[in-house]
């Protein structure tokens with residue numbers, strides 16, 4: 054394969070991936086909820102002027118959850134395609150795919166609490182002074 058074809062192939066891959074991301078945002082309610090929450094925490098980041106390191110962890114947490122949700126949606130779509138009817142194994146496959154999202158979400162919540170609890174403490178302090 055020539056270099057030109059290699060580059061063309063990779064660029065095509067990027068277009069497919071971009072289309073996939075757009076489809077996820079347009080059609081998956083779980084992704085839409087996560088995008089909404091991401092916008093809220095991003096606004097909080099600007100409001101509290103969090104540090105560069107905190108931005109890095111926050112971006113990482115958002116990416117982790119969106120990635121897990123996206124892969125979960127793909128697994129659900131494959132499961133529904135290969136076996137649209139009820140099956141115990143399909144239920145098990147979907148449950149463990151959702152379990153992966155659970156791990157990502159718990160880590161994201163822990164990161165969020167570590168970042169924002171001190172800012173909220175500072176915000177509340179005058180009320181109790």
Ligand SMILES: Nc1ncnc2c1ncn2[C@@H]1O[C@H](COP(=O)(O)OP(=O)(O)OP(=O)(O)O)[C@@H](O)[C@H]1O
Nearest residue numbers: 083129136137138139140141143144145147148151
């Ligand atoms: N075909 C099936 N056979 C057996 N159990 C299923 C089947 N489809 C869904 N389930 C059970 O229902 C749960 C929810 O599945 P579903 O596909 O509705 O996911 P969801 O969480 O509602 O989707 P989304 O993440 O898009 O909101 C699964 O985790 C599984 O326990």
